[in-house]
Amino acid sequence: MDILKLLADLAETPTDLTQLASRRAALDGLRRVGAKTIAAALPLSLAALPSQAGDTRTVLDSLQLAVRLEQLQNAFYSRALTSAAGFFPADANFRSSIVKMQAHQQQHVALLTRIISSSNGDTPTLPNYDFTGSKNNTQASLFPNVFSNFDEFLRLAQLLEDTSVRAYKAIVEFLVQDNYTLQTALQLHSTEARHAARIRTMRRLRGAVVKPWPSPTDADITIAGRTAVVYATEHATTQLLPAPANTPIPFRLLPIGSGANLLTQSVPEAFDEPLAAAEVELIMGLFTY
C-alpha cells in the first residue's frame, strides 16, 4: 500500500494520541515484543507481506483494534434487533442467526476487554455509530435504509464480517509471543468466518449472487473509494511460498484438475487474505463519528 497514505491514516487515528501515555504504561505490564523485533528475528519479506509494510503494531494495539471492531459489530446487530416489526423476514431462522451473532460479538467484547484489562491496557471508549454511513447526517448515506431494508442490512453485515475475518488474520502475526492470546485470536477469527459464511448464505437464500466465501463471481456490493477496500487484495490469483522463498506456487502445474476457472476463481476462493490495520480503520471510520 501507499506508505504516505498509511502514515497519514495512522496520524489521524485519535487513539494514537489520546492513549499514548496509558499505552506506554501498559507495555511494561504486557511483557511483549513489538512486531519490529519479531521481524528482525524472523525476517519477513516485504514481497510476502506487502500490506504489512511498516506496520509495527504491538499486542495491545492489535487487541484494541479487535475490540473496537467487535464493539462496532455488537452495536450494529444490537441496533438491528430493535428494528421495527417486519424488518426481519418471516422465516424465523434469519432473526435467530442475528441474535446468535450479536451474542457472540458481545462475548468477544467482554473477552477482549478482560484480556486487555489484565495487561493493564485501556479498553477504547465507545465512539458514536452511524451505520447509514452519513456521519450523523453530515454527508451522503452509504446505507440509508440499513435498519429498514433487510437486504441492505445483510450487505453491510457481510462487509463487516468479512472485514473482521481479514482483520484477525492480519493481527495474528503480532500475537506470536503469547500462545493464549494467539489461539484466542484464531478462535475469534474462526467464529467471524462462520458468521460471514452464514450472512452470505442468508443473502443467497434471498436471491443474491454470492458464495459462502469471497469469490470473484460474487455480485459486487462495494462502493468505489468507500467500501471497496473490504475486498481490495482479497481475490489474489497468486499465492507465494512462505518467506524466505517467496516464489509463486504454480497451481496450474499441480494435480488439481478444475478447468479454465482454476486461477481466476478457485484459487482466489480457496484463500482468505489479511487486511492491514490501517485499512480496517478506514472501514470502521465510515460508520463512526
Add this chain to the structure above:
Amino acid sequence: MQRRSFFKVAGASVAASTLVLAGCSDDPEPTPVAENVLAFSGFNSTGQPIDDGILNYAYLLTQLEAAFYLKVVAAPPADLQPGELAYLTDLRDHELIHREYLKAILGSKAYDSSAAAPLEFTFTSFTLTTRAGVWAAAQQLEDIGAAAYNGAGKLLTVTANLLALAKIASVESRHAALAHEMVQADSFGATIGADGLDDAKTPTEVFVLIQPFVPIKLSAANLPTT
C-alpha cells in the same frame, strides 16, 4: 510459539525416533518398519522445534478432505438440491488447492514425498448415497479441520507458516458453516462455545477423530504441545 518447554518433549522424540516418518526422504513407503505408525515430528535431530510436523499434520487433513470431496463429486447422491453439486465441486477444488499448497510448502519434507502412492482413506462409516449423509459427513470433517487449524497455529515457530495456515483456516471455517446450514438452518454456530470462541483441538484430539478414516495408526507423540 514458546520454546521454553521443548527439551522435555525432545526426549520423547528421540525415544520414538524409529517410528518417525516426517522428513525421512529415504523411506520408500509412508509405512515405517517397526510398527504401522505415522508419527509426525516437530523437532529436528538436535531437538530444536521445527514446523515440519505441524505442516505435515495440516497436509494430512487437507488430503483427507480432498479425498472425501473427490469421492462425493465423482458419484454424487441422486437427491442433491439445485446448487449443491456446485457447492461440493467448489469444496473439492478448494481442498485440492489447499492440499497442493501445503505439499508445495513442505516440498521434500512432505511425509509422503517419496511414497509410491498416497494414503488411501476410508469413508465407509459415512452414508454418501444421500444428500443428508454427504452434508453430515462434510460437517463432521470440516468441523474437525477448523478446530485443528485453530489449535495448530500456536504450535508453529515460523510466522510465515502461521500466516500461510491462517489463509486457509478461515476458508475451512466458512466450509464448516456452509455444511452446518445444509444439515440444519441456523446451526452455523454449533461449535462456538463460551466467550464466543470457535472450537480448537490439539493434534492428539484430532488424530482420535480422524483415525477411522486413515489406514495407518497416527501418533502425535512427537508433535509440539506448546
